[in-house]
Structures are given as structure tokens and as C-alpha cells.
Amino acid sequence: MLKYIMIIGAISIYEIYMMVKKRQMKDFNAFLIFVLIALLASYIHVHDPFDASLSELLLKLVKSEYFKGG
Amino acid sequence: MITLSKVGDEMKKIRTDIINLNKKVDLPMEVESFKGLFANSHDCVFTEVMINKELTVHLVFVDGLANCTNVMDFILKPLTTLEKFTNIKDEKKLIDVIKGGSLYYISVKETNDVNLAVELLLMGTAVLILKEAKIAFLFETRGFESRSIQVPTEETSLKGSKDAFVETLRTNTAMLRRKMRTPDLVIEELIVGKVSKTKVSVSYIDGIANDQLVKSLRERLKKIETDQVLFTTVIEEEIIDSQYTPFPQVEYTEKPDKFCSALLEGRIGIIIDGIPFTMIIPTSIVNFFQTTDDYSHNYIVVSIIRGIRYLLAAVALIVPAFYVAITSFHLEMIPEGLALSVISTEKGVPFPIFIECILLSIAFQTLIEAGARIWSSIGGMVSLVGALIVGEAAITANFISPGVVVVVAAAAIANYTIPNKDFAFAIWIWEIILILLSSVIGLYGMVIGIILLIHHWAQMEVMGEPYLAPFAATDGRNSKDAIIRSLFVFKKKESLDEQSKINE
Amino acid sequence: MVKNKGKISVRQALTLFAILTITPTVRFAASSTALIAKQAAWLVPTVTAVFLFLMLYILNILLQGYKNKSFTEMIYDITSKFWGNLIIFLYLVWITILIAFYLRFYSERLVTSIYPNVKIDIFTISMLILIGFIIRNGIVVIARMGEISFILISIVILVLMIFMIPTIKINNLLPISYLDIMPTLKASFSGAALFYVIYLFFFAHEFTHQEEFFKYGKLTLLFIWLINTVIILASIGNLGHAIISRSPLSFLIAVKQVTLLGVVSGFESILVATWIISDFIMILVLTYSVLNIIKSLFKLSSYNSFINIFLVFLFFISWILANNVFELQTLSVDVVVSGNIIMQFILPIIIVVIALIRKKINIKTN
Numbered sequence: 001m002l003k004y005i006m007i008i009g010a011i012s013i014y015e016i017y018m019m020v021k022k023r024q025m026k027d028f029n030a031f032l033i034f035v036l037i038a039l040l041a042s043y044i045h046v047h048d049p050f051d052a053s054l055s056e057l058l059l060k061l062v063k064s065e066y067f068k069g070g
Numbered sequence: 071m072i073t074l075s076k077v078g079d080e081m082k083k084i085r086t087d088i089i090n091l092n093k094k095v096d097l098p099m100e101v102e103s104f105k106g107l108f109a110n111s112h113d114c115v116f117t118e119v120m121i122n123k124e125l126t127v128h129l130v131f132v133d134g135l136a137n138c139t140n141v142m143d144f145i146l147k148p149l150t151t152l153e154k155f156t157n158i159k160d161e162k163k164l165i166d167v168i169k170g171g172s173l174y175y176i177s178v179k180e181t182n183d184v185n186l187a188v189e190l191l192l193m194g195t196a197v198l199i200l201k202e203a204k205i206a207f208l209f210e211t212r213g214f215e216s217r218s219i220q221v222p223t224e225e226t227s228l229k230g231s232k233d234a235f236v237e238t239l240r241t242n243t244a245m246l247r248r249k250m251r252t253p254d255l256v257i258e259e260l261i262v263g264k265v266s267k268t269k270v271s272v273s274y275i276d277g278i279a280n281d282q283l284v285k286s287l288r289e290r291l292k293k294i295e296t297d298q299v300l301f302t303t304v305i306e307e308e309i310i311d312s313q314y315t316p317f318p319q320v321e322y323t324e325k326p327d328k329f330c331s332a333l334l335e336g337r338i339g340i341i342i343d344g345i346p347f348t349m350i351i352p353t354s355i356v357n358f359f360q361t362t363d364d365y366s367h368n369y370i371v372v373s374i375i376r377g378i379r380y381l382l383a384a385v386a387l388i389v390p391a392f393y394v395a396i397t398s399f400h401l402e403m404i405p406e407g408l409a410l411s412v413i414s415t416e417k418g419v420p421f422p423i424f425i426e427c428i429l430l431s432i433a434f435q436t437l438i439e440a441g442a443r444i445w446s447s448i449g450g451m452v453s454l455v456g457a458l459i460v461g462e463a464a465i466t467a468n469f470i471s472p473g474v475v476v477v478v479a480a481a482a483i484a485n486y487t488i489p490n491k492d493f494a495f496a497i498w499i500w501e502i503i504l505i506l507l508s509s510v511i512g513l514y515g516m517v518i519g520i521i522l523l524i525h526h527w528a529q530m531e532v533m534g535e536p537y538l539a540p541f542a543a544t545d546g547r548n549s550k551d552a553i554i555r556s557l558f559v560f561k562k563k564e565s566l567d568e569q570s571k572i573n574e
Numbered sequence: 575m576v577k578n579k580g581k582i583s584v585r586q587a588l589t590l591f592a593i594l595t596i597t598p599t600v601r602f603a604a605s606s607t608a609l610i611a612k613q614a615a616w617l618v619p620t621v622t623a624v625f626l627f628l629m630l631y632i633l634n635i636l637l638q639g640y641k642n643k644s645f646t647e648m649i650y651d652i653t654s655k656f657w658g659n660l661i662i663f664l665y666l667v668w669i670t671i672l673i674a675f676y677l678r679f680y681s682e683r684l685v686t687s688i689y690p691n692v693k694i695d696i697f698t699i700s701m702l703i704l705i706g707f708i709i710r711n712g713i714v715v716i717a718r719m720g721e722i723s724f725i726l727i728s729i730v731i732l733v734l735m736i737f738m739i740p741t742i743k744i745n746n747l748l749p750i751s752y753l754d755i756m757p758t759l760k761a762s763f764s765g766a767a768l769f770y771v772i773y774l775f776f777f778a779h780e781f782t783h784q785e786e787f788f789k790y791g792k793l794t795l796l797f798i799w800l801i802n803t804v805i806i807l808a809s810i811g812n813l814g815h816a817i818i819s820r821s822p823l824s825f826l827i828a829v830k831q832v833t834l835l836g837v838v839s840g841f842e843s844i845l846v847a848t849w850i851i852s853d854f855i856m857i858l859v860l861t862y863s864v865l866n867i868i869k870s871l872f873k874l875s876s877y878n879s880f881i882n883i884f885l886v887f888l889f890f891i892s893w894i895l896a897n898n899v900f901e902l903q904t905l906s907v908d909v910v911v912s913g914n915i916i917m918q919f920i921l922p923i924i925i926v927v928i929a930l931i932r933k934k935i936n937i938k939t940n
């Protein structure tokens with residue numbers, strides 16, 4: 001998890017620096033949302049809190065035959 | 071008055087000033103000014119012409135640049151022998167007589183500007199200085215030794231014309247005029263290079279060439295800040311858009327017919343005085359796969375040959391990398407027999423396959439370079455010793471496997487079929503990049519390399535034209551002459567129609 | 575000199591659309607159609623083409639009514655701000671899932687086909703880095719790359735087809751009777767999910783010559799129909815519908831059977847190479863589309879700052895999406911096809927109908 005946080009942090013610092021440089025700070029809030037979503041996704045990827053992949057959730061939702069087994 | 075003894079720092083400064091086109095020197099129009107500027111130049115001739123006992127003028131010209139016979143016969147001789155001159159008592163009268171045409175010469179110019187006189191003097195003009203009136207007459211007497219028109223050395227042609235451009239700009243422009251007797255052929259000229267003051271000519275066909283393109287090129291040429299234009303790259307590197315690429319962006323030719331044909335396609339030609347190779351822009355990838363002979367042979371034959379050229383360029387680019395990928399990572403993809411054969415030839419060779427490929431590929435380029443630089447009398451020995459003896463010995467000594475030799479040699483020969491050598495060399499560089507990428511992760515690495523190459527081409531533009539045109543352009547024009555050489559009659563119609571549409 | 579700098583022509587956009595269909599076609603067209611339509615599967619693309627043609631006509635009405643406008647602008651104008659935001663958000667989520675799906679599938683496929691025992695991350699990360707590097711150059715460069723890739727891919731598929739012709743068995747493709755009508759119609763449902771052109775509409779404001787959309791659209795449909803038919807014909811013709819319907823990488827398996835004069839084989843390496851290129855173009859274009867949606871949805875001044883973070887997010891999503899390749903395959907059949915039908919057909923039709931009712935556009939526009 002730490003390596004992902006470091007990667008996301010490094011990218012965020014670079015992008016925020018570029019935003020300041022290009023005077024695009026009005027995009028900052030939206031950018032922050034994406035950083036949080038990325039962090040959340042990395043958390044889900046590492047810790048798997050739902051104990052299921054997105055496919056499983058979607059397939060359960062459409063009542064797929066995938067879970068019926070053979 | 072400036073005397074020779076005073077030539078020193080002051081004159082050095084003036085000389086520095088005069089080579090700077092933007093900075094004019096302020097010197098009086100008298101022979102001493104010229105003597106000061108050309109103090110150490112022994113080719114600059116200063117002649118005192120005594121018209122009669124009361125009137126003396128000075129004639130200055132550069133030996134070798136000016137035609138001495140013309141100077142003697144049409145300037146010196148009339149001045150000293152014709153009665154209408156020998157009877158003149160003052161300079162004012164002399165000016166009137168010369169202006170009246172008594173000293174008949176095609177091009178005579180009167181000036182009191184030393185800068186202009188010096189500029190033209192260095193182009194072969196004779197300067198007749200009238201000391202008291204402080205003016206000079208400039209006679210167009212240029213006549214230096216130049217190479218005559220000869221057969222092209224780099225672009226051989228079987229059925230096309232056999233004349234090639236020479237070093238003299240005027241001879242080259244005359245060749246163009248002889249091939250295209252239309253007033254629409256525009257030949258603009260400008261001076262580039264602070265020191266060399268080289269004449270650069272921009273040629274295009276009015277009504278066919280894109281006006282914006284001509285304007286843009288003119289502006290780029292005017293902006294060039296350089297001391298000399300002794301090599302084509304001085305101009306090329308200033309007018310191209312993508313600097314960081316091994317791929318050529320300007321097409322060179324020494325053949326006037328190719329040059330004229332390009333002008334008729336709406337492109338622009340650049341001729342540099344002193345260089346027998348002319349430049350054509352804008353260019354795209356297809357131009358580097360075409361030769362003038364394409365238009366001298368049957369269109370079906372040419373179309374097939376062109377297709378083969380593209381195929382061979384792909385072979386030159388991909389095959390070594392593909393071989394490295396398959397033999398190092400995906401042996402299961404090739405038939406069993408072939409896989410066993412590859413493994414057996416690799417037995418005992420100390421290097422990995424990609425190192426072998428790169429070493430051999432560099433060895434081939436070494437042979438080419440050696441062949442190009444060596445004296446022609448022993449040139450043949452290079453290929454004999456290099457390819458046969460060293461190559462054979464390397465295989466026998468187990469330095470290199472025969473399979474790699476076959477693959478790299480096939481790629482090298484395929485590379486030679488690309489008509490444009492600059493483009494062929496760039497392809498070779500990318501061949502090495504692809505080999506390196508496939509040595510890291512096989513086929514996937516090779517494909518990544520191909521994607522990067524396509525991206526590299528896709529982002530390149532020459533004077534605003536996509537490098538990949540007409541395969542990838544917003545309107546895909548002229549695509550009919552890209553691989554399939556269309557019949558001439560259709561091509562002509564397309565070209566004029568399309569160009570006029572672009573100009574709309 | 576190129577006019578309209580920074581824009582692409584409709585022809586280029588539709589070329590991108592054609593490439594976008596190649597990856598899913600090569601991957602699952604043969605197996606999904608063979609499962610339902612059996613030996614008549616090769617007729618499915620013809621039925622699908624009819625649906626696609628109708629949809630093309632509907633989209634043309636929309637495009638001609640809103641010249642130089644992106645799909646987001648069209649949606650905002652046709653619906654209210656709230657509904658517009660909702661629909662665009664739905665598209666954002668769906669296309670993001672789609673990219674993650676294709677990204678994961680591409681990596682899984684490489685590992686399955688030619689790189690066993692290689693860490694899957696290598697392919698995902700390298701692809702994302704490549705996309706991050708190239709996407710900054712904008713749509714013009716992407717479109718040019720698309721055109722060149724289109725030529726390469728078409729040549730490869732054509733050559734492979736020629737090599738496959740001698741091994742095609744007519745018995746595998748016949749007989750066809752009236753009993754095949756219903757299965758063929760049913761199977762055409764999955765083929766219709768290939769109508770990716772709507773995702774390209776999110777940068778429709780960067781198209782020039784929009785009046786030529788229908789003309790080039792028909793040519794693109796012809797190409798898609800041809801490629802689909804050819805791939806299904808070659809796959810089923812070679813191995814029969816029973817084998818193909820059970821193979822995850824059906825066309826690849828069919829290509830593996832190809833030998834030239836009984837000596838030269840291994841053509842699947844060429845197919846894999848072109849497959850990577852088409853995957854790359856697909857992920858690149860869809861990412862560009864999503865970035866345009868993000869820009870419109872969040873009213874950004876530029877999406878450049880969001881490229882890297884979005885790609886990082888994509889990496890995680892591609893991992894969260896599925897545990898293994900079997901889940902991906904089931905997801906493809908059970909969810910992606912239906913989802914695409916909703917997003918590519920139903921939603922755009924609803925939008926066009928609302929636009930017609932509210933007289934925002936008119937059928938006679940073109």
C-alpha cells in the first residue's frame with residue numbers, strides 16, 4: 001500500500017506543481033477528488049474489503065450463471 | 071583620409087561591422103576606403119586609370135571573380151582610348167558621358183554607398199571610383215570559373231534527362247527556365263549568411279504552390295541567423311519543424327527534372343549558391359520511396375516496384391528484431407525443424423543473439439562507411455576483405471552464428487533498396503532500437519517499438535504538412551501516387567485541381 | 575498546409591472506430607456467434623450490419639443537428655443540467671470500466687497466449703506508460719497513428735485470410751436453413767455491441783467535414799461487416815462451430831492451424847503483434863474520450879493534469895475488476911455486451927428522440 005501511496009503522492013505533487021505553473025488552479029478541487037478515488041482504488045486493490053472482485057459483484061447483480069458451477 | 075598605415079584596430083572594427091548585414095559602415099566613397107577594407111587581400115586589384123593628364127579614376131575588382139577580359143575590353147580600353155573620354159576635363163562631364171551610355175555595358179549602376187559597392191565587388195562587380203564626385207559606377211563583370219553541367223553522380227537515371235545541377239546558382243536557375251518556360255515559375259532570391267552572404271533561391275510555381283507555405287518559408291529563411299551557408303544543413307535545420315529525429319524532412323536532388331516535377335506538385339524548391347544539391351519541401355514519407363525513374367517506366371511495373379520498396383523497408387526494420395524476439399523468447403512459435411536449426415547454429419557462440427545482431431548490423435554500416443571514405447582504387451577490397459574474409463572467419467571462429475548473418479545481411483540489403491539514403495540510415499537506427507526492445511521482452515517489446523515509431527512519425531510535420539501524408543492526413547490527398555503510380559494524364563489533372571483547391 | 579489544426583476529419587474518426595471494433599471482433603466474435611448460431615454464425619455480421627446502419631443514420635441526425643459540438647454539449651442541450659450530468663456520469667463510469675476491462679483482458683491474453691509465467695503487471699504498466707506518453711500529443715497524432723495502424727491491421731488480416739482459405743471446410747459452414755433465422759438474429763445482439771462510434775462522439779467537437787459522416791460511416795460499416803464475416807468464416811470454417819464456441823481465443827487458435835505450403839507456420843505471432851497495436855489504439859482512444867468527459871463534467875480548463883492520475887486509477891480498476899480471466903470472459907458475455915447495447919443504442923436513441931420531441935434537431939438536417 002505504501003508504494004502506491006508514494007506513487008500517487010509523487011504524481012499529485014508533480015501535477016499540482018504543473019497546475020500552479022500553468023495557472024490552472026481552478027482544476028485543483030476536481031484533481032483532489034481523483035486523487036482520493038485513486039487512493040480508494042489502491043486500498044480496495046490491496047485490502048479487498050468486499051472480498052469480491054467488481055466482476056463478481058456485477059455478475060451477481062445480473063444473476064449470471066457463472067456462480068451456478070458445473 | 072584613411073591611409074594604409076592607419077589600418078589597424080579601426081579597420082578591423084569596420085570590417086566586423088560590414089559583415090554584419092544590419093550594420094552599415096560610414097566610409098567615404100574613395101579608393102582608400104576599399105584599400106583599408108581589403109588591405110591584406112592580394113586578390114583585390116586596385117588600378118589607377120589615367121584618362122588624361124588632368125583626370126584620374128580608380129578601378130577596383132576582385133581577380134578571379136570578375137572577368138578580366140571584360141574589364142579590359144569594355145571599361146579600361148574605352149576609358150583610355152575613346153576620344154569622347156580622353157577629352158573630358160572634369161569628373162562631372164565624365165559622369166554625364168558614362169550615364170549617356172558611352173561606356174556601353176549591360177548592367178551599370180551608380181552609387182555613393184560603400185556598403186553596396188563592397189557587397190557587389192565580392193560578387194564579381196568592377197567598381198569605378200570617382201574621387202571628387204564621391205560616387206562609383208558598378209559594372210556587372212562577374213565571370214569566374216565554374217563546373218560545366220554534367221551527368222548526375224548520385225541519382226542515376228535510365229530514361230530521364232542526364233543533366234545535373236552545378237555549384238553556380240544562375241546556371242541552375244537557367245536550367246529550370248529551360249525546362250519550364252512559364253512566367254508562373256517564380257525564382258525569388260535572398261541573401262543568407264552574415265559572412266558568406268550566400269544567395270539562396272526559392273522557386274515555386276505561382277498558382278500551384280500554396281501561398282501560405284511560400285510565405286512561411288520566406289519568413290523562416292529571413293530569420294536565419296548564421297555566418298555561412300556552405301552546407302545544406304544550415305538551411306535545413308532552420309526550416310524544419312521536428313529537430314529531434316533521425317528521419318529526413320527535406321528531399322534533396324541534383325536533377326532538374328525531379329526538381330521541376332516537384333514544383334509542379336505544388337512544392338517549393340530551394341537552390342543554394344555553391345551547392346549542387348537542391349532542396350524540396352514539404353516532404354512526406356512517400357517522397358523517400360520514389361525516384362525520378364518511376365516516371366520514366368511503365369506505371370504497372372513501377373507500382374509493383376514501389377510496393378516492394380515499402381515491403382523491403384519493413385523487412386529492414388522488423389526482421390532482425392523479429393528474429394531476436396522469436397529465437398530468444400518464443401521458440402514455440404516457429405516450426406520445430408526451424409527451431410532446432412536455430413538452436414544448433416547458436417551452439418558455441420559466446421554472445422546472446424541480440425548482441426550478435428547489433429554487432430553485425432554495426433559491422434555492415436562500418437563497411438558502407440569505409441566504402442564511402444576509402445580511395446576508389448582500393449574501394450572494392452573493402453567489401454571483399456570485410457564481407458567475405460572477415461565474415462567467413464567470424465562464423466568459423468564461432469563469433470557469430472550463420473543464422474544471424476543471414477538475417478542481418480537480408481535486412482541490410484533490403485535497407486539499400488530505399489532510394490533515399492538519409493531515410494535508409496534512420497530506418498537502420500530504428501532497427502537497432504527495435505532489436506534492443508525485443509531483446510528485453512520479445513515480441514511485445516518489438517510491437518512497443520513499432521508503436522513508438524508510428525507515434526514518432528505521426529507527430530512529425532514538415533512546414534505544417536503531416537510526415538505520414540497521404541497515408542495519414544486530414545484529407546488524404548495525392549494518395550493515388552503514394553504506392554500505385556497513376557497514369558500521368560490523371561496525375562497532372564489531380565495535382566493542379568487539388569492545389570487550386572488548397573489555395574482556395 | 576493542413577487547415578483546421580488540432581482537429582481530425584470525420585474519416586479519421588471513423589477509422590479509429592473501425593480499429594476499435596477489431597480487438598473485440600478478433601477476441602470473441604467467432605466464439606459468441608458460434609455458440610448461438612452454430613454453422614450459420616458467418617451470417618450474423620450481415621444481420622448486425624443492418625442494426626448498425628440504422629443506428630448510424632440516427633447518430634447522423636444528431637451530429638448534423640449539433641455541428642462542432644461534443645456529445646456532452648449535445649446531452650446538456652437536449653436534456654436538463656441534472657439529467658445531463660447523470661447521463662454523462664453514467665458514460666464516464668461505463669467507459670472507465672470498459673477501458674479497465676480491455677486493459678486487463680489484453681494483459682491476460684498476452685500471458686495466456688505467448689508469455690506464460692510472466693508477471694501480468696509488466697504489460698498493464700507498460701501499456702499505461704505508453705498511453706500517458708502519447709495521449710498528450712492530442713487527437714491529431716492519435717488519429718494519424720490510427721490510420722497507419724488501420725492499414726497494417728487490414729493487411730495482416732487479409733494476408734492471414736488468404737493463407738487460411740485452403741483449410742476452410744465448407745461442411746463446417748453449411749447447411750443453412752430457415753431454422754437458422756432465429757439463432758442468427760439472437761446472435762446478432764452481441765455483434766451490435768461493437769458500435770463504439772458513440773464513445774468517439776465525446777470529442778465530436780474536434781471533427782471536421784462532419785457532413786461526410788454518413789458517407790464514410792457506410793464505408794466503415796462495410797469494413798466492419800467484412801472483417802467480422804471473414805474472421806467468423808475463417809474460424810468456423812477451419813475448426814467447426816463446436817470447437818470455436820468453446821475456445822476463449824478462437825481466431826488465434828484458427829490462425830495457429832495455418833501453414834504455408836505445409837512448411838512455414840507460426841503466423842499467430844503476427845496476429846498477436848497486430849492485436850497489441852489494436853488494443854493499444856482502443857485503450858488510447860477510449861481514454862481520450864474519458865478525459866474529454868472529465869473535462870466537460872468538471873468544467874476543467876485542461877485535462878492534461880488528470881492524465882497520470884486517471885491512468886493510475888485505471889491500473890487499480892483493472893485489478894479490482896476481476897480475479898481471473900474466466901471472470902473476465904463471463905463479464906464480457908453477461909455484462910459488457912448488455913451494457914454496451916444500453917450505452918451505445920438505447921441511451922443515444924432516447925437522447926435523439928427527446929431532441930426530436932423538443933425540436934432541438936430535425937430529421938431533415940442532413
